[in-house]
Amino acid sequence: MSRTPLQPRSEPAAPPKRARSVMGRLSALQGRSSRTHNVVVLLLFVLLAALPAVSDSRSLFILLTQVFILAVFAMSYDLLLGFTGIVSFGHAMFFGLGAYSTGLFLSRFEATLPMLLLSVIAGMALAAALSYLVGVLSLRLKSHFYAMLTLAFAGLLLVAAEKWRSLTKGSDGFTFAIPEPLKDRATLYLVCLCTLAAVYVALRRFTRSPLGSVLQAIRENEQRTESLGYRIVPYKIAASVVAGAAASISGSLYVLTLRFVNTTVFSMDMTLNALLMTIIGGVGTLYGAVIGAAVIEWAHQLLTDLAGVHPIFERWIIFFGLLYIVVVLVFPSGIAGTCASWLSSMRRRRQPEDPEEERP
Amino acid sequence: MNSLLNLIVNGLATGMLVFLLAAGLTLIFGLMSVLNFAHGGLFAWGAYGGVWLYGLTGSFAAALAGAVVIGMLLGWVMERVVIRPVYGNHVQQILVTLGAMLVLSELLKVVFTPNPLKAETPAWLSGSWDAGGVILIKYRLFIILVGALVYIGLTLLLRRTRIGLIVRAGVANPDMVQALGINIRLVFTLVFMFGAGLAAFGGALLAPYSGVVFSEMGMQFAILAFIVVVIGGMGSIQGSALASLLVGLSGALMAYYVPDLSLAANMLLMVLVLLVRPSGLFGAKGGGA
Numbered sequence: 193m194s195r196t197p198l199q200p201r202s203e204p205a206a207p208p209k210r211a212r213s214v215m216g217r218l219s220a221l222q223g224r225s226s227r228t229h230n231v232v233v234l235l236l237f238v239l240l241a242a243l244p245a246v247s248d249s250r251s252l253f254i255l256l257t258q259v260f261i262l263a264v265f266a267m268s269y270d271l272l273l274g275f276t277g278i279v280s281f282g283h284a285m286f287f288g289l290g291a292y293s294t295g296l297f298l299s300r301f302e303a304t305l306p307m308l309l310l311s312v313i314a315g316m317a318l319a320a321a322l323s324y325l326v327g328v329l330s331l332r333l334k335s336h337f338y339a340m341l342t343l344a345f346a347g348l349l350l351v352a353a354e355k356w357r358s359l360t361k362g363s364d365g366f367t368f369a370i371p372e373p374l375k376d377r378a379t380l381y382l383v384c385l386c387t388l389a390a391v392y393v394a395l396r397r398f399t400r401s402p403l404g405s406v407l408q409a410i411r412e413n414e415q416r417t418e419s420l421g422y423r424i425v426p427y428k429i430a431a432s433v434v435a436g437a438a439a440s441i442s443g444s445l446y447v448l449t450l451r452f453v454n455t456t457v458f459s460m461d462m463t464l465n466a467l468l469m470t471i472i473g474g475v476g477t478l479y480g481a482v483i484g485a486a487v488i489e490w491a492h493q494l495l496t497d498l499a500g501v502h503p504i505f506e507r508w509i510i511f512f513g514l515l516y517i518v519v520v521l522v523f524p525s526g527i528a529g530t531c532a533s534w535l536s537s538m539r540r541r542r543q544p545e546d547p548e549e550e551r552p
Numbered sequence: 553m554n555s556l557l558n559l560i561v562n563g564l565a566t567g568m569l570v571f572l573l574a575a576g577l578t579l580i581f582g583l584m585s586v587l588n589f590a591h592g593g594l595f596a597w598g599a600y601g602g603v604w605l606y607g608l609t610g611s612f613a614a615a616l617a618g619a620v621v622i623g624m625l626l627g628w629v630m631e632r633v634v635i636r637p638v639y640g641n642h643v644q645q646i647l648v649t650l651g652a653m654l655v656l657s658e659l660l661k662v663v664f665t666p667n668p669l670k671a672e673t674p675a676w677l678s679g680s681w682d683a684g685g686v687i688l689i690k691y692r693l694f695i696i697l698v699g700a701l702v703y704i705g706l707t708l709l710l711r712r713t714r715i716g717l718i719v720r721a722g723v724a725n726p727d728m729v730q731a732l733g734i735n736i737r738l739v740f741t742l743v744f745m746f747g748a749g750l751a752a753f754g755g756a757l758l759a760p761y762s763g764v765v766f767s768e769m770g771m772q773f774a775i776l777a778f779i780v781v782v783i784g785g786m787g788s789i790q791g792s793a794l795a796s797l798l799v800g801l802s803g804a805l806m807a808y809y810v811p812d813l814s815l816a817a818n819m820l821l822m823v824l825v826l827l828v829r830p831s832g833l834f835g836a837k838g839g840g841a
Binding site for chain 2: 273277279281329330332333334335336337339340341343344345347348351352355356460464467471504507509510512513514516517520521524
């Protein structure tokens with residue numbers, strides 16, 4: 193049975209004798225698939241890192257840099273939605289905090305690398321504090337409350353950024369200088385790629401840690417986890433704090449590539465980006481979020497180019513919105529999950545005796 | 553004195569509009585455990601529909617009625633196509649209603665152009681009365697009157713009629729109502745359409761009040777409505793009514809005295825309620841994990 197976090201969870205407990213053998217097979221399989229995973233990820237990383245040596249296409253760099261940054265954002269969202277089963281409609285607030293933190297530090301002080309690092313850390317701390325606050329307020333209630341509260345808080349931050357003009361210059365925004373070494377497109381590209389890789393590895397470690405297993409247990413069945421003796425609220429808060437801090441990193445990188453920040457970083461569209469990428473790419477896998485970021489960014493560019501052909505393509509959100517509804521209703525595990533289950537069912541048909549039915 | 557009274561009228565009028573949105577939201581949640589994140593989209597469709605029909609027919613009553621019909625039709629389609637397949641799964645529901653919101657508000661831009669539309673106030677409701685030195689704007693009083701009528705009508709409908717009895721029983725325990733031989737799915741659909749109609753009605757009423765309609769206004773009002781249902785308690789009409797007036801008044805007063813903090817004041821109110829009484833002022837449902 194392929195477990196997808198969006199499907200109702202009502203599978204009966206497996207009988208104990210079978211359970212042990214399944215667990216044994218599962219861990220063996222996890223070892224094998226984890227090795228394949230590592231090889232694929234490493235290969236991809238090397239290929240992408242070698243890109244500046246073979247190509248200097250400006251538009252390709254810009255597109256890929258954007259994909260890397262949004263992939264970090266989408267992965268942080270996946271930690272909430274895919275691994276813990278929490279729905280947030282205000283993820284943009286953490287992104288925006290990182291963005292403004294970096295923008296303000298680099299415009300008010302000297303634009304150097306240590307200052308950039310300091311601004312990223314400050315953004316992460318702010319985002320972590322805010323997500324702690326929101327989590328404490330609403331995570332002990334039904335899932336609707338977190339969604340509503342994050343939506344309202346993101347709305348509040350958007351208004352605050354518009355009104356506090358002495359600090360943010362409102363929706364006009366402000367430009368700032370970036371550290372000298374990052375002015376080269378290829379360097380910035382590599383920095384974003386390395387950040388993506390680092391965040392990916394860190395979040396993968398996090399989700400596979402004992403804490404991460406408890407989070408997934410909460411996603412699968414909150415009552416059962418609680419009755420096993422875990423206090424679920426602190427675990428959920430931990431997930432939301434880590435997700436907030438990770439989202440803030442992507443916000444910092446985002447404005448670094450633009451050398452400009454305005455209130456759009458707090459907008460609903462930013463949250464929708466994370467939602468669409470995570471849902472369409474596939475929840476609960478991390479790499480699904482990366483796939484989603486690539487697909488959405490690429491499709492976005494394609495549809496924007498098509499806007500010259502027919503004005504309906506200017507309203508590209510409609511296509512994503514419809515696609516999103518279809519994915520939630522019909523393919524709740526997204527591109528990554530659906531492909532994985534196709535692959536495993538194909539493999540099963542070829543080797544009926546192979547115990548491949550248990551995909552991690 | 554004059555300005556204070558005007559602020560109170562403004563606050564009550566906004567509160568009534570938010571109530572129209574929150575009433576549907578809270579009923580739908582109480583009955584079906586669905587929190588409809590697309591409610592603001594229905595509100596915006598009501599506003600655009602009302603403006604369009606008013607321009608077409610020249611009759612404000614026809615515009616309001618038409619907006620309600622548009623809202624109910626959209627609600628029917630939504631309930632059938634996107635919400636019915638995911639009953640019982642909260643995460644999927646929350647996600648799918650947000651998707652519907654996205655499509656509804658983008659569709660507005662396709663149908664009515666992305667630019668804001670100007671909304672006219674009908675002649676018999678424009679202008680103001682001068683009551684002993686206090687100037688009262690007619691249209692705002694009209695909204696308050698209509699809102700109060702809707703509240704009374706809704707309460708009577710729920711308390712005194714058979715369908716109201718079924719709905720109240722459904723809020724208490726939908727499975728038991730089903731077991732008693734009532735087609736609860738049909739009740740769900742009807743209540744959803746009713747809530748959608750109320751939201752669209754609120755949108756159509758808002759349009760002449762704000763003078764202009766734009767697609768993002770759905771989300772702005774939806775956020776207020778969410779704050780209201782949290783404060784008032786999910787599933788409670790009385791709670792929503794009280795909280796709407798509270799939110800409307802505090803918004804209007806803050807907007808006058810400390811304009812930068814008007815949304816923050818309402819958020820603070822919500823945070824306070826969440827800390828002290830997570831199930832809301834009147835809520836029976838929604839508290840606890």
